[in-house]
Amino acid sequence: MRQRIIMDVDTGVDDSLALLYLLASPEAEITGIAATAGNVPAAQVAINNLAWLELAGAPDIEVALGAVEPLEVPLRTTEDTHGPQGVGYAELPAPTRQISARSAADLWVASAREHPGELIGLCTGPLTNLALALRAEPELPRLLRRLVIMGGAFNHPGNTTPTNEWNIHVDPEAAKIVFDAFSAAPADRRPIVCALDITETIEMRPAHLTRLAERAGSLPIETVSPDDPPGARSAADNPIIRHVTDAVRFYFDFHQAYDLGYLAHMHDPFAAAVALDPALACTRPATVDVELAGTLTRATTVADWAGMWGRPPNADIVVATDPDRFFDRLIARIGDFARARIPGDSAPDRVAAEPG
Ligand code: RIB
Ligand code: CA
Numbered sequence: 001m002r003q004r005i006i007m008d009v010d011t012g013v014d015d016s017l018a019l020l021y022l023l024a025s026p027e028a029e030i031t032g033i034a035a036t037a038g039n040v041p042a043a044q045v046a047i048n049n050l051a052w053l054e055l056a057g058a059p060d061i062e063v064a065l066g067a068v069e070p071l072e073v074p075l076r077t078t079e080d081t082h083g084p085q086g087v088g089y090a091e092l093p094a095p096t097r098q099i100s101a102r103s104a105a106d107l108w109v110a111s112a113r114e115h116p117g118e119l120i121g122l123c124t125g126p127l128t129n130l131a132l133a134l135r136a137e138p139e140l141p142r143l144l145r146r147l148v149i150m151g152g153a154f155n156h157p158g159n160t161t162p163t164n165e166w167n168i169h170v171d172p173e174a175a176k177i178v179f180d181a182f183s184a185a186p187a188d189r190r191p192i193v194c195a196l197d198i199t200e201t202i203e204m205r206p207a208h209l210t211r212l213a214e215r216a217g218s219l220p221i222e223t224v225s226p227d228d229p230p231g232a233r234s235a236a237d238n239p240i241i242r243h244v245t246d247a248v249r250f251y252f253d254f255h256q257a258y259d260l261g262y263l264a265h266m267h268d269p270f271a272a273a274v275a276l277d278p279a280l281a282c283t284r285p286a287t288v289d290v291e292l293a294g295t296l297t298r299a300t301t302v303a304d305w306a307g308m309w310g311r312p313p314n315a316d317i318v319v320a321t322d323p324d325r326f327f328d329r330l331i332a333r334i335g336d337f338a339r340a341r342i343p344g345d346s347a348p349d350r351v352a353a354e355p356g
Pocket of ligand 2: 011012014039
């Protein structure tokens, strides 16, 4: 049976790859997409998802608009990280589809009630709309089959302040509501948390994009380089490969500008892969809480691994994975998906099959 999954995203270059990964995964059925303000404003997030869905020839999946602002603080966006529209240098064809008439929080509640015990939740952006959904439906932790959250940093530096991670930084009050709501969840319903400790080991490099283009049978085969002339854009004949390449190039440039190397941390597609197959990750239970009052540490996620607080675990934190295994699966799935969306078969003979 296909796995029903609701995505809550702040698309976002890596959120884009998470969407394509799920669209390319035959075992996944995306029941809806909640557009959360984060990397870019919620309305732009919604447009980005509608545009990717149309480009990919995907079915008419509901895209619902999230809250304009976080619960208590003004919205902060990060166009310097993900590009002016949130999809790097990609210029996606404007979507013709419309956003849903209902809100992102209503989408969460209705979807969970419609599929009690079956729905997987995947959060790759701030937790604003999941928190609003929990206020409307406190039973959500028991209605969901699984929740996977990309967010936080535990025994690892932050990427937004020295100690906090972007998705939590944008709306720490929402994050606290979510982790508190799962404090009484049974062990098999604890959120799986993909934090920077692990997602910053998921380093996409130009060679991965080249492998992806080869798998898709796209031409010409390109290798993105920091030495490319300014304004360089992909000429790939496969539209998914072309737009993914242009999106990720911006993310490479951003990581290089911050001395992280010419690479891109693929936080969100990793979380998507774990949402479909938790066996990709080794996890360890902990009690997670979110600092709200610290002057230096606000929005920092804190893990009590040893029960010092006397509170039961409310999260399963990913502590180990195999990045190469993940990239093999991402390249095989999105590459085959992209190939299948080109009319006819202009692609050359398939390159050696890779494990999927
Ligand atoms: O800190 C990384 C996370 O923040 C990713 O989800 C990225 O898309 C941004 O939302
Ligand atoms: Ca994201």
